[in-house]
Amino acid sequence: MTELVDREIAIQSQDSEVVISVENVSKKFCRDLRRSLFYGVRDIATELIGGKRIETLRTQEFWALKDVNFELRRGQALGLVGANGAGKSTLLRIISGLIKPDIGTVKLKGRVAPLIALGAGFNPLLTGRENIYANMSILGLSTKEIEARFQEVIDFAEIWDAIDAPVQNYSSGMAARLGFACAIHTEPEILLIDEVLAVGDIKFKAKCYRKLHQLRQQGTSFVLVNHNPQAILNVCDSAIYLVKGELIASGDTERVIEKYEEDLFLDSKRKTSEVMYLPEKSASESFGLDITHLFFRDAEGKILESLKSGEPTSFCVGCKAHQKFDNVTLHLKITELGGEGGTGAVLFLSGENDEKFFEVVPGKHEIQLQMPCLGLAPGTYTMSIKLKQSSIYTFDVFESFRFSVKSDGTMSQCKFYQPRAWQIVTGDRAE
Numbered sequence: 297m298t299e300l301v302d303r304e305i306a307i308q309s310q311d312s313e314v315v316i317s318v319e320n321v322s323k324k325f326c327r328d329l330r331r332s333l334f335y336g337v338r339d340i341a342t343e344l345i346g347g348k349r350i351e352t353l354r355t356q357e358f359w360a361l362k363d364v365n366f367e368l369r370r371g372q373a374l375g376l377v378g379a380n381g382a383g384k385s386t387l388l389r390i391i392s393g394l395i396k397p398d399i400g401t402v403k404l405k406g407r408v409a410p411l412i413a414l415g416a417g418f419n420p421l422l423t424g425r426e427n428i429y430a431n432m433s434i435l436g437l438s439t440k441e442i443e444a445r446f447q448e449v450i451d452f453a454e455i456w457d458a459i460d461a462p463v464q465n466y467s468s469g470m471a472a473r474l475g476f477a478c479a480i481h482t483e484p485e486i487l488l489i490d491e492v493l494a495v496g497d498i499k500f501k502a503k504c505y506r507k508l509h510q511l512r513q514q515g516t517s518f519v520l521v522n523h524n525p526q527a528i529l530n531v532c533d534s535a536i537y538l539v540k541g542e543l544i545a546s547g548d549t550e551r552v553i554e555k556y557e558e559d560l561f562l563d564s565k566r567k568t569s570e571v572m573y574l575p576e577k578s579a580s581e582s583f584g585l586d587i588t589h590l591f592f593r594d595a596e597g598k599i600l601e602s603l604k605s606g607e608p609t610s611f612c613v614g615c616k617a618h619q620k621f622d623n624v625t626l627h628l629k630i631t632e633l634g635g636e637g638g639t640g641a642v643l644f645l646s647g648e649n650d651e652k653f654f655e656v657v658p659g660k661h662e663i664q665l666q667m668p669c670l671g672l673a674p675g676t677y678t679m680s681i682k683l684k685q686s687s688i689y690t691f692d693v694f695e696s697f698r699f700s701v702k703s704d705g706t707m708s709q710c711k712f713y714q715p716r717a718w719q720i721v722t723g724d725r726a727e
């Protein structure tokens with residue numbers, strides 16, 4: 297695992313200045329609240345009398361972060377991934393200065409805007425207008441500077457009518473929009489974004505991502521926490537992966553995300569390649585044609601070890617018919633796992649739309665969807681599968697067949713694989 301860790305995330309020019317330097321950072325928490333308060337008071341007292349902080353674990357304590365090191369340079373975008381409780385928010389809170397590490401140091405260069413909670417730093421009783429002033433002044437702007445940007449902020453957040461209503465009446469999406477708008481209009485040198493872009497509608501998210509791109513071109517660095525690997529792949533040029541507080545991979549985004557996705561599969565006790573067998577149905581549960589297993593094959597018919605964008609791939613549905621049926625069709629809906637709410641299906645394929653109907657006789661069958669090349673981008677997906685008779689009758693449904701797709705190395709930061717050929721035409725034929 298350690299060979300995946302690059303000390304310095306080196307995508308941008310090595311000459312650009314380091315804006316975040318996290319050195320040997322560890323942070324411990326206590327599982328028991330009463331004990332935690334007691335330890336807290338004792339630690340403060342020790343510090344006041346100039347004593348050293350206790351660097352070992354006491355009863356009920358655990359490391360939320362353990363010896364984390366990385367550097368970020370001007371204009372870099374760093375993705376932060378890891379399972380729930382891995383320590384991502386803790387790391388962002390330490391970088392933003394909200395909490396102190398127990399061991400190690402964080403050095404920052406430039407104005408930091410943390411977007412760590414929905415409507416970060418907003419007072420729910422104050423209006424949107426009052427909160428803009430309060431929030432932006434905390435982020436370091438003078439009243440004059442805020443006045444000059446005020447209209448831009450509300451235009452960006454699109455909350456014109458609600459600007460004089462208390463923030464407690466805002467929806468979570470509106471509060472997130474206002475928080476994001478305030479933060480980016482302070483022209484921060486470093487932006488810390490914790491999942492806030494996971495709320496809000498798609499149009500607004502697209503606007504935020506465009507803005508982030510623009511800010512990066514102007515030299516803003518940012519750290520983005522997102523559960524959706526695709527969002528990290530689209531936006532960030534480097535990433536770090538935390539497991540139980542330890543940094544186990546860092547560097548090139550695709551490599552880190554690949555490792556993260558591999559682990560997601562190990563976690564779910566199922567490898568990409570595994571054939572998924574479904575429990576046999578009793579006579580009373582069956583509608584006459586049952587899905588028995590699901591898997592993928594390659595162009596030679598071999599069961600696929602792992603899926604790659606651009607490779608010839610067949611999705612196979614093993615089934616068992618208890619009697620003869622005609623007009624049998626397969627419907628598939630593929631959704632990106634961890635996709636931001638509302639993105640919906642990335643692919644819907646219906647045998648009925650393609651007018652592909654099969655006849656089955658009693659016994660075992662395998663219905664194949666043959667794809668000359670797999671168009672899905674690297675990522676993790678879930679597929680719902682329906683076996684139907686025309687559009688009227690459903691024999692069997694399987695709601696969530698999970699699989700992941702890796703990159704063939706020629707895809708980066710894009711949504712689908714495009715089969716292609718390149719050529720140059722020269723001379724008379726070029727007209």
Ligand SMILES: Nc1ncnc2c1ncn2[C@@H]1O[C@H](COP(=O)(O)OP(=O)(O)OP(=O)(O)O)[C@@H](O)[C@H]1O
Pocket residue numbers: 325326327360378379380381382383384385386387
């Ligand atoms: N103030 C606290 N007191 C005690 N434990 C805490 C505190 N804050 C966080 N933790 C614990 O520290 C660990 C890391 O939490 P953290 O919120 O950083 O994880 P995360 O990776 O951001 O998770 P998620 O993806 O669910 O937001 C978790 O086990 C969490 O329960």
